[in-house]
Amino acid sequence: MYSEPGKTKFQIDLRRHLREQDICENLIHVICEIAEACKYVINAVRTGDLGVAGTSNLYGEEQLALDVLSDRILKKRLIHTGVVCNIASEEMDEIYQAQAAADGLYSVAYDPLDGSSLVDVNLAVGTIVSIYKGSDLLQPGRNQVAAMYVLYGPRVSLVYSVGKGVYEFTLNQLMEFTLTRENVTMKPAGDIYSPGGLRNKYTPENEKFIRFLEDKGCKLRYSGGFVPDINQVLMKGKGIFMYPALQGSPKGKLRLLFELNPMAYLIEQAGGAASNGVIDILDIQPESLDHRAPVYIGCRDDVEKAKDFLNNKV
Numbered sequence: 001m002y003s004e005p006g007k008t009k010f011q012i013d014l015r016r017h018l019r020e021q022d023i024c025e026n027l028i029h030v031i032c033e034i035a036e037a038c039k040y041v042i043n044a045v046r047t048g049d050l051g052v053a054g055t056s057n058l059y060g061e062e063q064l065a066l067d068v069l070s071d072r073i074l075k076k077r078l079i080h081t082g083v084v085c086n087i088a089s090e091e092m093d094e095i096y097q098a099q100a101a102a103d104g105l106y107s108v109a110y111d112p113l114d115g116s117s118l119v120d121v122n123l124a125v126g127t128i129v130s131i132y133k134g135s136d137l138l139q140p141g142r143n144q145v146a147a148m149y150v151l152y153g154p155r156v157s158l159v160y161s162v163g164k165g166v167y168e169f170t171l172n173q174l175m176e177f178t179l180t181r182e183n184v185t186m187k188p189a190g191d192i193y194s195p196g197g198l199r200n201k202y203t204p205e206n207e208k209f210i211r212f213l214e215d216k217g218c219k220l221r222y223s224g225g226f227v228p229d230i231n232q233v234l235m236k237g238k239g240i241f242m243y244p245a246l247q248g249s250p251k252g253k254l255r256l257l258f259e260l261n262p263m264a265y266l267i268e269q270a271g272g273a274a275s276n277g278v279i280d281i282l283d284i285q286p287e288s289l290d291h292r293a294p295v296y297i298g299c300r301d302d303v304e305k306a307k308d309f310l311n312n313k314v
């Protein structure tokens with residue numbers, strides 16, 4: 001359900017909503033500080049330098065100035081919370097220890113600007129965040145205590161879950177995030193598919209699955225930005241996003257800690273599913289910070305069907 005902007009019957013802002021989730025103040029503080037930081041990220045995206053930074057990240061990918069700037073904005077804000085122990089970023093080579101492990105602290109993994117290469121052509125981009133209790137960031141995504149993303153589109157929307165459902169907030173004219181959707185829930189199956197990667201590198205099993213989706217009349221919706229592409233499947237409550245293993249890259253492209261775990265947490269909280277084709281994304285034991293995995297994420301039945309094709313059960 002969505003209330004029209006300006007006339008929303010919800011004036012609930014993010015902090016008040018988090019308080020109603022009965023979670024600890026430190027976690028509320030971390031989530032609200034990330035939300036504040038993202039207001040500066042959107043400003044950087046709208047006004048910042050679109051060029052390259054002249055450096056590369058732990059995946060060996062060229063970094064844009066906006067990747068580095070958005071990373072600095074988030075990292076600085078998290079350090080200043082005083083309740084964050086370890087920080088991992090798609091744009092940092094190793095884990096940064098903001099303070100020694102202690103009770104009541106959280107650790108955060110984030111992709112500061114997903115889809116950064118789309119900014120220069122003015123497509124929607126986002127920030128993706130995964131939060132754990134304690135100091136260990138290399139644990140299965142099932143152990144996250146919260147996940148969120150901020151989507152910089154025509155609206156700036158923030159979607160979060162602390163394990164009690166999925167909620168959407170929209171940045172209003174006063175630069176406050178106010179509630180616009182509650183208890184977001186996905187249907188069992190849908191009519192959208194979002195196929196990442198080069199189709200001429202698809203394996204026969206994945207190609208057969210795509211044909212199946214097309215034959216049943218599914219619509220192709222792919223922007224190349226993980227956050228808007230997932231947001232579409234989540235908010236319409238239907239469909240499947242996939243970035244499969246490709247010929248030449250058996251692990252696919254997307255990063256487990258910074259992209260797949262947080263999105264899988266949110267999608268599962270909305271009643272959907274996320275798999276690498278064999279096991280749930282949230283049950284994968286990360287081997288390293290730069291762990292990548294193939295992904296099928298969206299409606300439960302669609303993900304199951306993908307696994308059937310992958311395992312030649314159809």
Ligand code: AHG
Nearest residue numbers: 113114115116117196197224225226
């Ligand atoms: P990032 O900008 O953080 O490096 O991530 C880009 C990712 C993700 O946004 C999207 O799903 C995927 O790249 C698209 O990859 P292709 O360009 O290969 O389709």
Ligand code: MN
Nearest residue numbers: 111114115259
């Ligand atoms: Mn990304």
Ligand code: MN
Nearest residue numbers: 111113114115
């Ligand atoms: Mn990124």
Ligand code: MN
Nearest residue numbers: 061067115116
């Ligand atoms: Mn990148």
